[in-house]
Amino acid sequence: MASDNGYDVSVVVPTYCEAENLPTLIPRISNAMSSAGLHGEILVVDDNSPDDTTQVCDQLSSDSPVRLIVRTKERGLSSAVIEGMKQAQGAALIVIDADLSHPPEKIPELIRALQVEGTDFVIGSRYVPGGGTDEEWGLFRWFNSKVATWLAYPLTSARDPMAGFFALRRDHFLQALPQLDPIGYKIGLELIVKCECKQIAEVPIFFGNRLRGESKLSIKEQLNYLRHLKRLYEHKWRNLAQFIQFLFVGASGTIVDLLAFTSLIHWVPTNVGRGIAIGVAMTWNYWFNRQITFSGARQRSIPHQYLLYCLSCAAGAMISWSVFVGLHSQINYFHEHPVFAALVGIVLATLSNFLLSKHLAFR
Ligand SMILES: Nc1nc2c(ncn2[C@@H]2O[C@H](COP(=O)(O)OP(=O)(O)O)[C@@H](O)[C@H]2O)c(=O)[nH]1
Ligand SMILES: [Mg+2]
Structure with missing residues (x-):
């Protein structure tokens, strides 16, 4: 050699x-x-x-x-x-x-x-x-x-x-x-x-x-x-690695949501507390997805990106809700097991959230 x-x-x-x-x-x-x-x-x-x-x-x-x-x-x-x-x-x-x-x-x-x-x-x-x-x-x-x-x-x-x-x-x-x-x-x-x-x-x-x-x-x-x-x-594994990071951020956001909610209900009406906790968790998720999952999109302006991220989450919530309503009202199995209908909605919403975040907010 x-x-x-x-x-x-x-x-x-x-x-x-x-x-x-x-x-x-x-x-x-x-x-x-x-x-x-x-x-x-x-x-x-x-x-x-x-x-x-x-x-x-x-x-x-x-x-x-x-x-x-x-x-x-x-x-x-x-x-x-x-x-x-x-x-x-x-x-x-x-x-x-x-x-x-x-x-x-x-x-x-x-x-x-x-x-x-x-x-x-x-x-x-x-x-x-x-x-x-x-x-x-x-x-x-x-x-x-x-x-x-x-x-x-x-x-x-x-x-x-x-x-x-x-x-x-x-x-x-x-x-x-x-x-x-x-x-x-x-x-x-x-x-x-x-x-x-x-x-x-x-x-x-x-x-x-x-x-x-x-x-x-x-x-x-x-x-x-x-x-x-x-x-x-x-x-x-570009997409898979990003998706796993997105899931980790989402899991941390769930903890933040529940912590915020349980502390807020002592101070404000429950529905208001729920709304604020969701907002806090969404902002948390936005920030860590910007810093970690989609760190390549950090140079984009925060207000514009944050707005697009909130829209992606709103679309996800709509999907979760419509899938639940559709399955629950149309399919007997899901009528008897509404939790599973909710679960299918959550999985599809997570996927749509990820795809919209990746291709729209953090493009
Ligand atoms: N050129 C260069 N060599 C470095 C640098 N940092 C460490 N090294 C060299 O890399 C090798 C391993 O570093 P070392 O400090 O022994 O790390 P350790 O064995 O993990 O404790 C040594 O030969 C160091 O001199 C650096 O910043 N520049
Ligand atoms: Mg050494």
């Missing part, structure tokens, strides 16, 4: 303040490649770290095929990895953290797994037999990583799709490049979904604690992961 210029592999190392780790990491990557007979390059993609990364890379380049790419306008792990991959020239691309949590000696094994016919993507995996994490990993971090993996399960059956140590072919990456649009940390998951990787191999690795320095994984990045997941779900 070699590209036009003869490189078998490009190893992309995203860094932010990792100058202390590079003198250990780079020679280990370089040795791992040469002992397996792999001809390649190491691309360090640094976001202008306020440490000695530049000098350290300069020194290391006399013995290792390392090249430093410094970004000054952008910051972030995923976009740094993409930048490195864009500039890479090897036939295979490997991404590895700089802090020595990932064992560089496994690089040849990842490459061999990628060469197996049909394999699209290879993960250096903590969660397959033979893999593991350092015992000092706190319960919180372990739990966090597990929950993140479960949330991604419908997107991929890989055991460790959150890993930052992985390999794929450069031509495969280039095909998916125009579609890449990650936020946050999980660039491997982004590539698995957007490159439509079907056959994923997992090579067991032991994920150690970082050698030196501090983790850059913040709470903000964890929230970004949820936003990223939303995007990936929408990429894979």
Whole structure:
């Protein structure tokens, strides 16, 4: 496996303040490649770290095929990895953290797994037999990583799709490049979904604690992961993903409606309280559908969009009511079971609400 210029592999190392780790990491990557007979390059993609990364890379380049790419306008792990991959020239691309949590000696094994016919993507995996994490990993971090993996399960059956140590072919990456649009940390998951990787191999690795320095994984990045997941779900199942979000917002609106109603009946006449609670819930639903379900339509003017949303809800209410009246008066079964007639009305109204919201209010 070699590209036009003869490189078998490009190893992309995203860094932010990792100058202390590079003198250990780079020679280990370089040795791992040469002992397996792999001809390649190491691309360090640094976001202008306020440490000695530049000098350290300069020194290391006399013995290792390392090249430093410094970004000054952008910051972030995923976009740094993409930048490195864009500039890479090897036939295979490997991404590895700089802090020595990932064992560089496994690089040849990842490459061999990628060469197996049909394999699209290879993960250096903590969660397959033979893999593991350092015992000092706190319960919180372990739990966090597990929950993140479960949330991604419908997107991929890989055991460790959150890993930052992985390999794929450069031509495969280039095909998916125009579609890449990650936020946050999980660039491997982004590539698995957007490159439509079907056959994923997992090579067991032991994920150690970082050698030196501090983790850059913040709470903000964890929230970004949820936003990223939303995007990936929408990429894979656009309408279904939107409909599920619409249902969740609707369910939260029902709770808001009932809470508002039960508090209002102490202060105003019941019918008035019911009306106000419906209005509050509708406004709640509008807002969260604008922010979450149909976040792509956020640039449209609020009053106009709110009015259209209220009209969509009114149409839904009419449908719910007419279906109920029709079924209840015409069909014997529903005459005897009015709750089921109401249920059919509610289901149809929800569908119509969704379609009108999507194609009219949040177009
Ligand atoms: N270029 C770049 N690299 C980053 C950034 N944030 C983290 N990294 C690198 O990504 C890798 C993983 O980050 P780390 O802080 O170890 O995350 P953790 O292992 O999840 O705690 C390390 O090599 C970091 O230096 C960033 O904003 N820009
Ligand atoms: Mg780390």
